[in-house]
Amino acid sequence: MALRKQPRSIARELALLSISQIKNKRKKLSEEDLNSLILTAIRTLTSEVQDNLEAASAEIKRGQERLLSSETRASDLNSAKVMVQDALSVSQTAVNRLGMALEFPEFLQLTNKEQVRQYATELIATVYEHRQEIEQLIEDVLVAWQLNRLPQIDRDILRIAVAEIVYLDIPQKVAINESVELAKRYSDEDGFRFINGVLRRLSDRLKEQEGQKNKSIVDN
Numbered sequence: 001m002a003l004r005k006q007p008r009s010i011a012r013e014l015a016l017l018s019i020s021q022i023k024n025k026r027k028k029l030s031e032e033d034l035n036s037l038i039l040t041a042i043r044t045l046t047s048e049v050q051d052n053l054e055a056a057s058a059e060i061k062r063g064q065e066r067l068l069s070s071e072t073r074a075s076d077l078n079s080a081k082v083m084v085q086d087a088l089s090v091s092q093t094a095v096n097r098l099g100m101a102l103e104f105p106e107f108l109q110l111t112n113k114e115q116v117r118q119y120a121t122e123l124i125a126t127v128y129e130h131r132q133e134i135e136q137l138i139e140d141v142l143v144a145w146q147l148n149r150l151p152q153i154d155r156d157i158l159r160i161a162v163a164e165i166v167y168l169d170i171p172q173k174v175a176i177n178e179s180v181e182l183a184k185r186y187s188d189e190d191g192f193r194f195i196n197g198v199l200r201r202l203s204d205r206l207k208e209q210e211g212q213k214n215k216s217i218v219d220n
Contacts, residue, residue: 007113007115007116007119008116008119008178009178009181010116010120011115011116011117011118011119011120011123012119012120012123012160012178012182013041013182013185014038014041014042014116014117014120015041015119015120015123015124015127015160016153016156016157016160016182017040017041017044018038018040018041018120018124019124019127019128019156019159019160020152020153020156021040038120038121041120122168123160123163123164123168126163126167126168127156127159127160127163130163130166130167131159133166134159134162134163134166135147135159137162137166137202138158138159138162138198138202140202140205141198141201141202141205142198143201150194151187151191153183153186153187153191154183154187154191154194154195157179157182157183157186157187157195158179158195158198158199160179160182161175161176161178161179161195161199162199162202164178165202165203165206166206172199172203172206175199176196176199176200176203179195179196179199180192180195180196183195183196
């Protein structure tokens with residue numbers, strides 16, 4: 001059985017799907033703006049589930065075709081094994097997609113909970129209001145890279161994590177782990193490893209700065 005997501009995990013996902021819609025020209029986000037962004041995010045998730053179901057169906061068909069091919073076209077036992085393993089891998093991907101789709105009714109129900117929407121709007125507003133400071137913190141720990149060269153989804157995951165750590169008092173370990181989970185779902189393997197590395201460097205730097213600050217207080 002799939003693990004049930006916590007309300008804040010749902011809120012993070014809603015915020016992630018909403019943040020990219022924010023227009024930089026806006027000076028202030030109203031409650032109506034935020035609600036509209038979240039509604040759009042929910043529609044995006046609904047569309048994603050439909051896409052997953054269609055992809056799962058296609059992958060199951062591909063798996064079946066490869067199994068048949070392994071019986072009729074394999075020249076020896078080893079090649080037959082490879083083709084069967086390939087078919088099983090495709091089928092497993094289809095099963096995973098179906099699992100995500102089956103979780104959606106619970107996911108959708110949670111998006112309607114007040115605490116989920118409140119935290120999603122708080123995240124969106126925090127990222128928007130402190131965007132410049134958040135991006136500077138990220139830039140400072142990027143190694144031979146620039147924030148604007150990252151994929152949009154990776155940038156937004158990093159912004160949410162930094163907002164939680166610096167402005168919303170979420171434990172660093174929790175924020176990092178949640179960001180990695182988001183990256184596994186919406187980015188790729190290189191993306192989630194990169195995000196994990198960036199956030200861990202940021203965590204080390206913040207701890208170092210806090211240690212220096214405490215030492216300065218003691219010395220004075």
